[in-house]
Amino acid sequence: MAFFNILRQSPWSARIGLGIVLGNVLVAIFAPLIAPYGEPEVVGDIWLSLGKGHWLGTDHLGRDLLTRLFYGARNTISLALIIALLSFAIGISGGFLVAVVGGWIDQILSRIVDILMAFPTLILALMVLSILGTSIPVLIGVIALLDSTRVYRISRALAMDIKVMDFVETARLRGEGIWWVMRREILPNALPPLIAEFGMRFCFVFLFISALSFLGIGIQPPTADWGGMVRENAGAITFGILSPLFPAAAIAFLTVGVNLIVDWFLSRSAEIRAR
C-alpha cells in the first residue's frame, strides 16, 4: 500500500517514466507471445512501407520490423541489465572494501581506476574488442569492468563518509568483521544514492551497447538488437524510408524514461533528507 501512496504523490514526469520502463519490460518479457512473426522470419519484400500485416514495415532482409523491435527490446535490455548489475557488484564491493581496509590496497586500486578513467571509454572498448573479438561474454566483461570504475569512485566516496560515523565504530568495537561492516552497516546507508546511480549507469551501458552494435562490434546479427537494427536499416533513410529511426527512437524513449524516474528519485530523497 505504501508503494501506491508514493505513486499517487508522484509528479506526471515520473509516472511517464514508470510507464515507459514498465512497457519496455513487459515487451521484453513477452516478446515471443506478442510479436506477430518469429525473430529471424522473412515475411515479405525488403523495406516495405508501413501497413497492415507489418505495422512498421520490413527491414533490409524483409523481416517484420515490429517483431524485430520486440525481440530487440528483450536482447538489448537484458544485456544492459546484466552488465550494469555486474558492474555494480564489482564497483561496490571494490569501493567499500578499500574504504574500510584502506592502506596500500586503496592506493593501488584507486590509481588503476584513475588511469582507466583518464582513458576515453569508447576508444578503450574498441581497442580491447578488436583484440578479443566480439562475443557476448567478452562484451559483458569488458563493459562491466570499464563501467565499474565509475561505480567504484562513487561507492568509495560514500563509504568514506559513512565509515567515520559512530555506529560503524560501534560495530567495529563489537568485533564485527569487514564483510559485516560492508554489508550491514555501510550498504544500507549508501543505498539511495547508489540506486539513483544505478539508473544512470544503466542508461549509460544501454547507450554504450547500442553504440557498439551500431558500429558493428556489439551484438552480432542475426540476433535482433536496437543499435544493430539502426545500422542494418541505415541505407533506407536515403530513400525516404524511416525504418532506422524506429529502433533509434526506442532507445531514446527508454533512456528518457529511466532518467525521468532517476530525477524523481533524486528529488524525493533530497526532500526526505531536508525534513
Add this chain to the structure above:
Amino acid sequence: MVAKRLGFGLITLIIITALIFLGVEALPGDTATAILGMGATPETVAALRKELKLDLPLHVRYFTWLSDFSRGNLGHSLANKRPVAELIGWRFSNTLFLAASAAVVSVPLALILGMLAALYRDSWFDRLISVSTLGAISFPEFFIAYSLIAIFSVKLRIFPSVSNISDQMSFFQKVPLMILPCLTLTFVVLAHMMRMIRATIIGVLSSPFIEMAALKGIKPSRIIIHHAFPNALSPIINVIILNLAWLVVGVVVIEVVFAYPGLGQIMVDSVAKRDIPVVQASGLIFACTYVLLNLTADVLSILTNPRLRSPK
C-alpha cells in the same frame, strides 16, 4: 600544484602507451595467427612473427615501438600494407576539423544561452534548457543524426546525407557537406555545456560580492557581465575544454553515420578487420588528445584560480 598535475599527466600518458602496447601483446589471439587464419602452417606463422618482430623480448619491442611512434613511424597496416601514418594522418586532421567546427558553433552558443538561462531563472526558457539537457543525455547520437538526415536531406533536400569530403576539395566545397555532422555534434554537447555554465553563473551570483553590487543599484545585465562573468571564467573554461575533449572522442559514431573520413571511422573499420596496428595508432592518438585536453583544463583552472595557485 601545476607541476604536480603535469607530472601526473605525463605518468598517465606513459602508462597509457604501455597499456596499449601490452594490451595488444598480452591478450589471447596471436597477431600472426590472426592474420594468416586457421589454415596457416607453423612455418609461415614463424616467418610472419619474424617479419613483425614478434620474436624479440617484450620490453625491447615496447621501446622500439614507442620511439618509432614518437618519430611518426606508426608501422604498416595489416590489411593493405600501407604505412599507418599515411592512412590516419589526413583522417586525424579531418576529425580535428569536424570537432573544431562543432566547437566554433557550440561554445559561443552555449555561453550566450547559459548566461540567459542564469539571468532568467525558472522562466519558460530556463525550463526548455533543462528539458533539452534530458534529451541530450538520453538520445543516442545516431538518433539525432538520422533525425537530422530525415529532415534536412530527405524531406527538405538542403544538405547531403553523406559527408565524403576529400583532400582535393576547397574549404567552401567542404562546408555544405560538414553542416549536418557539425549540427549533430553541436546538439550533443550544447545542452551539457549550457547547463554547466548556467550552474556556475548561478553559483557565483549567490556570493556576497554580487549581493553588494546589487545593493549598490547596478543593473542585472551589468552585474552578470562585469561582476559574475570574470569570476565564473575559470570553471567555464574548464567545462569548455572538457567538452572539447569529449568532442574529439565523441565524433566516432557521428563519423560512421555520415561516412565522414575521420580517425574514428577508420578505427571502427580496422576493429572489424582486426587490423591491429591501425587500431593501436588511432587509439593512442585519441587517448593522448583526450588526456592532454583534460590536463590543459586542469592546469588552466589552477592558473586562473588564485586560491588553487598558492595552496596553504
